[in-house]
Amino acid sequence: MSKISVVPYGPQHPVLPEPVHLDLVLQDEKIVSAIPSIGFIHRGLEKLVEKRDYKEMVFVAERICGICSFGHGMGYCEAVENVMKVEVPDRAKYLRTIFQEMSRLHSHTLWLGLAADAFGYESLFMQTWRIREKILDMLEMATGGRVIFSIVDVGGLRKDVPDEMLAEFAKRLKDLREDYNRITAAFLEDDAVKSRLCGVGVLTIEQANDLGCCGPFLRASGVRRDSRMTDYEAYAKLDFEPVVSHDGDSYARCVVRIKEIYQSIDLIEQAIAQIPAGDVCTPVKGMPDGEYLARVEQPRGEALYYVKGNGTKNLERFRVRTPTFANIPGLVEVLKGQDFADVGTLILTIDPCISCTER
């Protein structure tokens, strides 16, 4: 029986792009338990509803996280629209779906790059991020922003995307598919990568359900749950199946995300083919009065947006439950019994977004 030692991990650490702190209790090289502490990026933006009116809050909601910023803005708008009984035009619904899937595309690509970096594949990281820039170019073309778009608004979208541009997107997505075919082989077939991922950090289906995990982390453990199935925006009219894998290890999480990349491309193509003509914004009158809870599937999992209005221009309460927050108990469970050297990749496999978590 060897001595127990505690190793602090983070908040500033080469493998972590964002600050999260873990106290790792080690026995030799094996992890006995992990104690997370968060709060390094807590800003307290929910409280800002008292100072900003419900329309200005769209900008704040977008800045919950810079990676899934569009989805956060959309989730907030959806909640407010439901409180105010605003019907969003069909074209705006489709465009929102397209932007949301593009965000997923760039977020998963970003994750692939960071994962490659974590297991030491520097040039694979660079190649992955080269592809990501192509998606950012498309988003910039349509919205004007690279990471924060500010295009979503209560009632629809702030501006339309012309059909010619959508046709151009469809063309570029075809090329993107080729690009992805080239790099994903490195993640799925390379022996060295497999040895870092296969069988490491297994989360069983029971654990995943009990701990309330969500997103690709949950689906990699064999649970078929995806909030896009709840048919918000234009998802009801698009044909898709949640991506599920059954092994629950790091490799399965990687596979799920890669398959979701292709799924997103497919969804965008479907949406571009079906998109109707028309307005993109319904004028909004009055003040929000009532409450609503919106569910949105973000790249990292299900996010909840609770909004409560009292008939004044400022909301009474705004609450966000983000996916990484739900996944941290799962991460702590996954870390137990693993090698110390695998901690970096294991933290990355849940695709942590700390600034979402702490808001």
Next chain:
Amino acid sequence: MKMSKSPWLLHYDASSCNGCDIEVLASTTPVYDVERFGVINTGNPKHADILVVTGGVNYQNKPVLEQLYAQMPDPKVVVAAGICACDGGVFKDCYNILGGIDKVIPVDVYAPGCAVRPECLIDAVVKAIAILDEKRARMKAENKA
């Protein structure tokens, strides 16, 4: 030998929304590629010459930021990346935000934007390199005297 030929970056996220962080990373990857100028993103404060900080600093990460700054060897330059790091930005009125990293450590270059664009960030790093050389020359002169 001029240090400015290959300055190493240390990036720390002091309560930003991630938008600026991924732009900092994006500037090291192929399209913008600051690595061709010898700029390398390191994870170790003791190897770093330029500290790039994003976000408006909250009470919990204030000591972390102070420590990182103290651990960097002289001469060192600080770049505030993004409007939050400059003055708090959209989160200025939040109860937990100090509002700008210059409340905690001295800042040499401010790069505004929400999120900061890679072009702007690269420009800021180039300005920081000039300041780094200046500081180094001053240090040398002081040591001789």
